[in-house]
Amino acid sequence: MDCSEAATMLDELALDVLPGDRRTALLNHLEECPGCRQLLDELSETADALLLAGPVAAPPPGFEDRVLERIQAPRARAQTRLRLFAAAAAAALLLAVGGVAGARFGRSGEGGDSGHEFQTVQLISTTGSDIGDVSTYLGPPAWFFMRLDGALPNGTYRCVLDADDGHTVSVGRLWASSGHGAWGEHVSLDPRHVKTARLLDSTGATVATARLQ
Amino acid sequence: MGSSAPPDGLSDEALLAGLTFGDAEAGRAFIRRFQGRVHGLALAILRDPALAEDIAQEAFLRAWKHGPSYDPRRGTVAAWMARITRNLAIDALRLRRAEVMDPDVLAAVAPPSAVSVEDAALTSHAADAVRRALRRLPEEQSRALLLAAFYGRTAEEISRSESIPLGTAKTRIRLGLRRIRSLLTTPAEEA
Numbered sequence: 001m002d003c004s005e006a007a008t009m010l011d012e013l014a015l016d017v018l019p020g021d022r023r024t025a026l027l028n029h030l031e032e033c034p035g036c037r038q039l040l041d042e043l044s045e046t047a048d049a050l051l052l053a054g055p056v057a058a059p060p061p062g063f064e065d066r067v068l069e070r071i072q073a074p075r076a077r078a079q080t081r082l083r084l085f086a087a088a089a090a091a092a093l094l095l096a097v098g099g100v101a102g103a104r105f106g107r108s109g110e111g112g113d114s115g116h117e118f119q120t121v122q123l124i125s126t127t128g129s130d131i132g133d134v135s136t137y138l139g140p141p142a143w144f145f146m147r148l149d150g151a152l153p154n155g156t157y158r159c160v161l162d163a164d165d166g167h168t169v170s171v172g173r174l175w176a177s178s179g180h181g182a183w184g185e186h187v188s189l190d191p192r193h194v195k196t197a198r199l200l201d202s203t204g205a206t207v208a209t210a211r212l213q
Numbered sequence: 214m215g216s217s218a219p220p221d222g223l224s225d226e227a228l229l230a231g232l233t234f235g236d237a238e239a240g241r242a243f244i245r246r247f248q249g250r251v252h253g254l255a256l257a258i259l260r261d262p263a264l265a266e267d268i269a270q271e272a273f274l275r276a277w278k279h280g281p282s283y284d285p286r287r288g289t290v291a292a293w294m295a296r297i298t299r300n301l302a303i304d305a306l307r308l309r310r311a312e313v314m315d316p317d318v319l320a321a322v323a324p325p326s327a328v329s330v331e332d333a334a335l336t337s338h339a340a341d342a343v344r345r346a347l348r349r350l351p352e353e354q355s356r357a358l359l360l361a362a363f364y365g366r367t368a369e370e371i372s373r374s375e376s377i378p379l380g381t382a383k384t385r386i387r388l389g390l391r392r393i394r395s396l397l398t399t400p401a402e403e404a
Contacts, residue, residue: 067274
């Protein structure tokens with residue numbers, strides 16, 4: 001397939017309506033053609049813009065509660081499993097390295113080397129209290145998520161990641177309200193090369209640390 | 214969580230991360246942020262309020278389950294949610310073997326204004342620009358483009374339903390999408 005033939009099909013691929021046989025041939029061409037990939041990206045962006053121009057309509061009352069109820073049951077099972085796993089791993093790690101509590105676990109069917117690994121580590125305040133946790137997902141793309149569940153004063157805190165090569169990256173802000181807050185984002189840093197995640201107060205002082213290594 | 218402002222002030226990606234990692238407050242804020250778009254899109258495609266709510270719920274469940282696979286290099290969270298919703302709605306339509314009966318596809322999926330004042334904030338300048346661009350296309354092009362974009366109709370299916378040659382259906386889709394792209398990237402032309 002050459003670029004002129006590919007160009008007759010890119011729009012249908014961007015709109016996700018290209019039948020399978022031609023789709024395979026086009027995808028093979030795209031693997032080797034950055035120019036066509038660029039055009040596909042632009043057309044896909046336009047296709048997305050079309051969908052986003054669709055009508056907005058509030059759902060019936062109680063919609064968000066019904067969604068959360070459907071999420072809650074399987075999530076409760078997953079969190080119970082995580083907590084049990086984390087507790088066992090944390091106990092072992094506390095004995096082994098003294099003070100670092102953490103747990104690694106993979107999604108079903110995915111081993112530790114699969115590139116899709118989760119890690120959850122406790123967030124410890126400067127006074128040694130467990131005030132939340134930091135979760136990472138190797139991806140790609142990599143995710144970081146920080147959850148605060150302890151007694152920090154209300155306000156905005158800066159989230160920074162310390163890489164193992166010594167540099168520190170500021171990645172977002174977390175708002176604490178009544179002891180609770182959350183922040184999460186995709187980051188370009190590989191979680192395996194992040195030594196610690198820290199929360200800084202408005203003066204730049206570290207108020208909590210999660211040790212990821 | 215309550216209705217406190219902080220989670221609602223997080224970025225789309227942060228809320229998605231919160232939903233994925235099981236933070237109830239972020240999850241609720243994520244649903245609040247996208248429910249109007251998700252439900253509106255499902256309703257426009259399906260024209261069935263009960264089924265549209267089911268599909269909208271399912272879209273959020275998919276977001277929760279597959280959040281880690283979201284890749285910002287491939288589009289915004291809003292676009293990702295729209296694609297999930299669109300694909301679920303199309304699957305539901307196909308299960309019902311439903312046909313797109315309304316001849317005014319444009320009015321169904323790209324109305325001139327938001328359906329409620331409450332959701333007006335969600336109708337962005339970008340969406341308005343797309344709607345204006347759509348109205349500048351020849352009717353047969355906008356119809357073919359919207360049948361593909363919203364209803365997942367292939368060129369072959371459009372050829373049959375519109376009683377036009379396959380090549381004509383493909384050309385209408387291609388010219389329509391590229392014209393929209395051109396109008397959106399060269400604002401002066403749009404004026």
